[in-house]
Amino acid sequence: MYGTIARFRIKAGVESQLEEVMRSYEELNIPGVIDEWIYRSDEDPRTFYMAVLFESKESYVKNAESPEQDQRHRRFRDLLEADPEWHDGEVTYAFSQRRGSGRRRAAA
Numbered sequence: 001m002y003g004t005i006a007r008f009r010i011k012a013g014v015e016s017q018l019e020e021v022m023r024s025y026e027e028l029n030i031p032g033v034i035d036e037w038i039y040r041s042d043e044d045p046r047t048f049y050m051a052v053l054f055e056s057k058e059s060y061v062k063n064a065e066s067p068e069q070d071q072r073h074r075r076f077r078d079l080l081e082a083d084p085e086w087h088d089g090e091v092t093y094a095f096s097q098r099r100g101s102g103r104r105r106a107a108a
Contacts, residue, residue: 004060005086031063033063
């Protein structure tokens with residue numbers, strides 16, 4: 001598994017637009033995407049963290065390089081004060097009660 005974690009700060013007054021943009025991704029069924037989570041910071045309600053999990057690095061790169069993702073990113077970026085801070089990497093451990101999978105190590 002592979003993924004990215006982003007830290008970003010939205011412009012004032014765009015909270016509902018951010019939710020709309022994020023919900024629009026649900027309908028896309030982007031190949032390789034497993035899960036996505038967005039967290040709002042307790043310290044600053046305009047700062048968010050987004051974690052996206054992909055089946056593989058290859059599916060992540062394919063999505064990142066697609067013209068469709070570029071369009072989605074531009075729409076998302078318009079809501080932000082600055083470029084997101086991205087942290088990409090291999091998932092070495094995953095735990096999910098929700099999926100009933102218990103504890104497991106990510107495939108190497």
